[in-house]
Amino acid sequence: VYARQMYNNAAIVKGLHLANNLINGCALCGQCEELCPENFSMAELCLSARQDMVERGVMPPSAHEFALEDMEAASGPECALSIRGGEGGWLFFPGCQLAASRGEQVEALYAWLRDALAGQGEFAPGLERGPVSLLLRCCGIPARWGGREELFARQAQELRQQWEGLGRPRIMAACSSCLSVLREVLPEARALSLWEVLDALPWPEGASGGADRGTLLTMQDPCTARHDTAWQDAVRSLARKAGMIPEEPPQGRDRTACCGYGGLVWCAQPELADAMAGHRAGGLPHAALSSCIMCRDRLTGSGKPGLHLLDLLPQLAPLAHGLEPEKGPGLSERRARRAALRRRLARVWLGQELAEPAAGRLDLVPGLLEELERRHILLEDVDGAVAAVEAEKAYFVDAESGHRLGAWRPRNVTFWVEYTEEDGRWLLHDAWCHRMRVPGSGGVQENGCCGEA
Structure with a gap:
């Protein structure tokens, strides 16, 4: 049907x-x-x-455009970074969402991996020690999920160029979606999961900070690792080494269910994606253990207690998150955290002092941030909209409330802002957007209908 x-x-x-x-x-x-x-x-x-x-x-551009913009930002100059550890060896590819949600853990794990894999010789059959490089960027899978094969091909070509520039190292990926892409577009890199590498290395002494030993955790396998038994087995092995009791869910491994992030449903139909997360959370009897950061963030956002596998690693114990339900960062914060991670790593490993972002003049009325997240509006966009409207005096004043209202179109999206001025700062009362070209918005005069809607 x-x-x-x-x-x-x-x-x-x-x-x-x-x-x-x-x-x-x-x-x-x-x-x-x-x-x-x-x-x-x-x-x-x-x-x-x-x-x-x-x-x-x-x-319709409105279906996936925000997710594709986020992909471009994660691979753009503000968030992307490559650090060459040496010729050959390994490349740690954390993925853009892990960098956005757990930047401190990515930073600490990279430093630990450089030490743990230093030297020469095998540490497990088929796995050799060597220098460790790092690449922060998106793998390009949002373009594939959005049906945009030309854009996906461009992302793949960028990946190849950066991989070759890093000395063609073997890749270990912390994201199963990234791993599926890397195996497709860089088969020579012999990519495998980060968890397989960690499971093969000597287990460090110490206790994990995420949960007490003997805690029963229900496994949440990411859907893009549905047929990757090596990924699944390594995750369970690491959980047992940390003293946890990994429990198989009613639907796990090759029958696992999506958290609502896959396929860009979270962007095209957020309410449906939230229902998927809630349904999956309800199908896990105990606190969840996820090896995908988006599974962890979306399940805990539905009220399901859970951990990410990084929370169980002894070497990251001071940075572990606990079992209490804890929502992951919002869309604006994810973008800011990626950029902050890039600045920290560039300073530590490349000796580069990158400029901090300029402080904004914008404040929000209580509760508005959650509404902006729901509408897929970033703080940097409403800040830019108010600045542009004020610069051009392209606003009108509501007679009843005294609020200023204006529109700004920096690209194929029109932002509308309602705000007031208080003590030299702008207080945002509301904002919304249309992913279309609205004639006259942002001082741009166009003929004909809205188009590209």
């Missing part, structure tokens, strides 16, 4: 494309294929439908 609806959606020339929500509401996680007795894959069907919509120019 779904396949027929999607075919009809593609065949329509005029009229409502009723299957757009179905197509963009798939996490592309592959669980359906595992559960279906005929192994029918809705993921393949939905991804091909997205690629077709992009190719024909009918994919």
Whole structure:
């Protein structure tokens, strides 16, 4: 039935494309294929439908544009960084979301890996010691999930150039989505999971700070590691070494369920993604142990106590997070944390002092930040909108409230801000956006209808 609806959606020339929500509401996680007795894959069907919509120019920009902008920012000059440890050896690829959520742990783990892998000779069959490089950036999978194959190919080419510039090291990845991409676009790098490397190294003395020994933790396998038994086994081994009791969930390993991050559902249909996170959290009997940072952040955001695997490593014990439900950072904070991690690592390992971001003049009324997060609006964008509106005096004043209102379009999105001035600072009362070109907004006069909506 779904396949027929999607075919009809593609065949329509005029009229409502009723299957757009179905197509963009798939996490592309592959669980359906595992559960279906005929192994029918809705993921393949939905991804091909997205690629077709992009190719024909009918994919609404509002569906994935914010996620694609975040991908570009994570790989851009403010957040991306490469540190060459030496010729060959290893490349630690933490992934852009781990860098955004657990930058301090990434920083400490990189320093520890450099020491642990120094020297020559094997530390496990097929695994040799050597210098450790680091690459902070996005792997490009949001472009693949969004059906934008040309953009994905460009990201892959950038990855290859940076990998070659680092001396063609073997890659260890902390993100299963990154690992799937790296194995596809850089097969020569013989990428494997960070957990396999850590499990093969001598276990350091000390206790983990995330939970008491003997704690029962239900495993949450990331959906992009669904068929990666080496990943799954290493995670369970590390949990046991830390003194935990890893429990298999009712649906785990090759039948694991997505947390709602996969396939850009979190961007296209946030309410559906939240429901997916809540459903997955409800299917885990005890506190969750995740080896994917987005699984951990989304499950705890649903009220499920849980840890990320880094919280169990003795070498990172002072930086461990506890079992109490703790929401991960918001969209604006994630962007800021990536940039802060880049500045710290550049100072420590490259001797570069990078400029700190300029302090803003913007304050928010209570509760507005949560609403901006829900609308996928970054603080830097509303700050830029107010600054642009004020510079051009392109606002009007609401007669009843006295609030100033104005619009700004820096790219294919129009931001609207409602604010007042108080003691030389701007107090933001509300903000919203349209991912379209609104004629006249931001001082740009255009003819015709809104277009690109």
